[in-house]
Amino acid sequence: MILRKHDLLLQDSRARDDGTDVDAMELCFELLSLAGAIDRDCAARLRPHRLSEGKFVILSLLRDRPRGLPPHELADGAGVTRATITGLIDGLERDGLLRRVPDKADRRSISVRLTPQGAALAADLGGAHTAWIATLTGDLTMEERKMLRKLLRRIWMRTDAGRAAEPVS
Template sequence: MADPERMLEPKHRALLDESARRGLPSADGVRLCFQLLATAGAIDRDCAARLAPRGLSEGKFVLLFLLHGQAGGLSPHELAERAGVTRATVTGLLDGLERDGFLRREADVIDRRRVQVVLSAKGKAAGAQLFAEHTQWIGGLFGGLSASERKRLAELLAKVWRATDSGRAAMEESER
């Protein structure tokens, strides 16, 4: 098994060393947080490295995925809402995807003032291939875990998330 310390960034190791030197009781929790951040960062970097050769960012990939299977397309507003980003961000992502030939903007058949975003043939092919590859890769990250371990990990991550300020706020919001 790999040494958990090796996965940590130098700044995190320094903070842990200082926490240990001071004898802080929360050092174990801090270590786990840093391990989780290191794992998430590694996944994020790997994702970016896998998409970059195709000229895609994670944001562009998400839009390709959302548009894939939508024969009539989606409006930029719908894409922004579904992707959880601003309209300005979607506009920039769409501009890049359109420039690279993955999609086109078309006037809505019912209301020509509205725009629908549809995938081009290149976008459909890339979306299907990338989705298959990406989901297989992501699933493979957890391939070494048994079904019960994956379930337990999901439960533990949810428990930690609920302890965050963001998690508590989301829980409160959902109870309203």
């Protein structure tokens, strides 16, 4: 399950025998490998629909919003920059899945809305994709899920991002 590059780092650490907890390193690398595998599977499931994960998120955010959202709200919701959201919107608009609608009261403002084709894809793919995601941990008992969440949070809090984040209750 560990990538070759990580295996080489582990071998090097074992050879140095400098007191590094190689077992802890190996566990981290296994977690990275799992995250990478999930990302690759996700990309493979979205590819036939000509979607990236970012584009899928945009479709999902707009799915139940017939009046659409302004680009800055899409960027915030997707966790991307405004420059990135522009590229995602451009691509989805080019594919006929959404459109920009000018605000009649304020011509400087626009709303991004799904086209009928985009709404159909969001509805069809949304359910299937979220169901697939749920299967990844679906066979864990509630106690196992609780323990895994607790352990993942402990690891998260050791990352720079975790230490900088708002405290999670």
